[in-house]
Amino acid sequence: MASLNSVYANLPVTIFEAVSQLCRETGAINLGQGFPDDPGPEDVRRKAAEAVLDGWSQYPPMMGLPALRRAVASHYGRWQGVALDPETEVMVTSGATEAIAGALLALIEPGDEVVLLQPLYDAYLPLVLRAGGTPRFVSLKPPHWRLDEHALRAAIGPKTKALLFNNPLNPAGAVYGAKDLETLARALEGSDALVVADEVWEHVTFDGRAHVSALSVEGLAHRTVKIGSAGKIFGMTGWKVGFVCAPPGILKILAKAHQFLTFTTPPSLQEAVAYGLAKEAGWFKAMRDGLQAKRDRFSDGLRAAGFSPLPSAGTYFLNVDLAPLGVADDLAFCERLIREAGVAAIPVSSFYAEDKVTTIARFCFAKHDSTLDDALARLAAFGGRGG
Numbered sequence: 001m002a003s004l005n006s007v008y009a010n011l012p013v014t015i016f017e018a019v020s021q022l023c024r025e026t027g028a029i030n031l032g033q034g035f036p037d038d039p040g041p042e043d044v045r046r047k048a049a050e051a052v053l054d055g056w057s058q059y060p061p062m063m064g065l066p067a068l069r070r071a072v073a074s075h076y077g078r079w080q081g082v083a084l085d086p087e088t089e090v091m092v093t094s095g096a097t098e099a100i101a102g103a104l105l106a107l108i109e110p111g112d113e114v115v116l117l118q119p120l121y122d123a124y125l126p127l128v129l130r131a132g133g134t135p136r137f138v139s140l141k142p143p144h145w146r147l148d149e150h151a152l153r154a155a156i157g158p159k160t161k162a163l164l165f166n167n168p169l170n171p172a173g174a175v176y177g178a179k180d181l182e183t184l185a186r187a188l189e190g191s192d193a194l195v196v197a198d199e200v201w202e203h204v205t206f207d208g209r210a211h212v213s214a215l216s217v218e219g220l221a222h223r224t225v226k227i228g229s230a231g232k233i234f235g236m237t238g239w240k241v242g243f244v245c246a247p248p249g250i251l252k253i254l255a256k257a258h259q260f261l262t263f264t265t266p267p268s269l270q271e272a273v274a275y276g277l278a279k280e281a282g283w284f285k286a287m288r289d290g291l292q293a294k295r296d297r298f299s300d301g302l303r304a305a306g307f308s309p310l311p312s313a314g315t316y317f318l319n320v321d322l323a324p325l326g327v328a329d330d331l332a333f334c335e336r337l338i339r340e341a342g343v344a345a346i347p348v349s350s351f352y353a354e355d356k357v358t359t360i361a362r363f364c365f366a367k368h369d370s371t372l373d374d375a376l377a378r379l380a381a382f383g384g385r386g387g
């Protein structure tokens with residue numbers, strides 16, 4: 001057999017598939033994969049159904065339906081103070097992962113370096129490698145996962161083409177505000193590096209925090225590719241409708257990569273997302289408040305069960321510090337947790353390529369309260385047993 005592409009041929013099964021398979025085998029409650037139990041807002045789903053029956057079913061424009069591009073520009077202007085031209089600075093993709101892949105394929109050539117902040121979304125590294133890039137890693141540390149300007153400057157050099165910046169950060173649950181982004185801007189001064197800003201969790205922030213987009217920060221705006229996700233905004237992860245926002249000269253190149261990936265995205269979903277983005281502020285507040293209540297419910301239950309939860313300022317995820325339990329191998333502990341407690345979590349070491357943190361487990365709390373309570377009862381019976 002001919003040699004296959006080494007980037008993909010050498011990849012292991014993802015931790016998410018491995019954990020989900022073990023859950024199926026054991027009947028464990030799966031708090032590993034990050035998706036809500038709720039089906040999503042009914043009015044948005046009805047708009048999609050109406051568009052399927054009564055709307056256009058052929059190819060929509062490659063850049064996205066004009067109505068959705070206008071809605072994206074209006075939404076970010078309203079929520080983040082970002083002024084965007086929907087004609088030249090907004091594009092629709094089939095999910096945020098396609099947007100990330102397209103951005104990396106469009107921007108990177110062999111020999112270019114890409115700075116990756118660890119822990120990182122698991123698609124980043126394979127996509128950088130497939131595009132021919134060389135990764136340079138900056139490791140963030142619990143419990144607060146703060147940016148270190150000196151570490152960033154050390155990773156950024158003359159060959160740096162891009163830096164991937166996930167804010168809010170999955171899996172850490174950290175949210176980076178204006179001062180953090182100013183730190184990032186200072187670290188990039190004097191370089192030509194672009195920022196691929198994965199901001200898919202932008203509406204899932206807690207305790208009154210407002211998302212700050214890299215596109216709104218002086219020193220970053222001119223070099224930023226902002227990526228958003230309707231699936232994350234509306235809690236419908238299977239819809240796979242993404243947004244890319246960038247200065248016109250950059251977006252023009254990104255569009256050329258997109259046209260040879262998915263080319264378009266289902267028009268019915270685009271119509272529904274355009275409707276959803278215009279929702280009143282009260283809907284978004286209620287969504288955040290509901291998730292924050294689940295975070296607090298689960299965090300309190302974990303403490304009562306003998307675990308040590310870390311702060312979660314955003315996303316669907318809450319991390320537990322396993323070090324107080326004497327655990328030094330989060331992967332082995334998470335497998336024990338599935339088999340002995342009947343609850344699945346993700347070892348955060350899986351989100352590192354090197355210099356791994358091996359004492360953190362990630363739980364998804366975007367589940368029905370009854371599911372969380374059942375999981376907490378199992379964890380309490382497990383008793384916080386460590387190594």
